Amino acid sequence: MARSKHYRRRAISLAVASLLSAGMLSACGNMIDRVAEIGKEPSMDPIQNPQNDPNYQPVSLPMPSPTADVRQPNSLWRQGSRAFFKDQRAGKVGDILTVVIEIDDQAKLDNKTDQARDGSNSAGLDNLLGYETMLADIFPDGIDAGNLVNSDSASSTTGSGTVDRSEAIKLRVAAVITQVLPNGNMVLQGTQQVRVNYELRALTVGGVIRPEDISNVNEINYDKIAEARIAYGGKGTLSDVQQPRYGQQVYDIFFPF
Known part of the structure; x- marks a missing residue:
């Protein structure tokens, strides 16, 4: 019985030591990267196909039965068309449209x-x-x-x-159609990076839209995007100062009291 307790305590000690070692190695790697970037501007991510991202997942949603494209006899107009010769709005994979983001939210809890x-x-x-x-x-x-x-x-x-939160974001970002679903809805994804001096700001938007929600100037509001994923953040000198030190973060994770 005493031996089993000894082995159990030893296993717990080894597990805690492994977690601490992994955290310290990760922190050391991050510190080395940060030291190498001293005096340099934050590097921008290269432009690449979002479908090549290991975390990219195609959207699969319940779809209604497809409807036929109804055309009137002897009519030159196509259903949903906004131009006489061609619909200028995004409609296929690779097309670009503008996403208008205007968020003004407030919340207060006590x-x-x-x-x-x-x-x-x-x-x-x-x-x-x-x-x-x-x-x-x-x-x-x-x-x-x-x-x-x-x-x-x-x-x-x-x-x-107490929670007193106020958020105001007003941005416009171009997004690319990455997928067309069987019912005609489209999946979009867009990324925008802006670097000012030593601070890099990144905006990412993604979700599912309907073709009819795209305006005649090829724009769509963020509240028309289903399953919307909007992220606005950055990295650089200011973002680094606002983050707790690595030791403080590890301490907050493992300290039980």
Whole structure:
């Protein structure tokens, strides 16, 4: 039994040591990369086919039965067309359209919780067929059979949380059609990177759109994108200062209290 506990403690120690070693190696690698980039501008990602990304996943959604392209007899117009000779809006893989992002959200939450509890217990053994007189032989002198157990407990918990968030983003980004679904809906993905001095800002947008939601100037609002994924962030001097140090992040992960 003692040997099994020893092996269990040893296994736990090895697991914790492995996690710490992996975290330290990762942190050292990141520090080496950061040291190599001292005095240099943040590098931009190369332009590449999004389908070559290992994390790229084609969209698969429930699709209705396809509908035929209804044309009127002796008509030169095609259903959904915005131009006399050709529809200038994006409609096939590789086409480009503009995504208009105008987000102005606000949220404010304020919660507070107070909890307190007191408890006390006492127990005695005044008479038990005369066996209570034997307690003096087992316990130290001066034991009181009528007051064998006396315990008190108290706990108090106080919690408070406040969220005051305000976000305002107004951007326009060009996106590429990467997939056309069986019902005619299209999957788009776009990335934009802007570097100012030593700060790189990156905007990524993706999702599923309907052809009829594209305006006649080949634009679509972000709220018309289903399964929208919009990310706006960056890297550089300012972003680095706003992040806690690696040691602090590792400490926050493993410290249990």
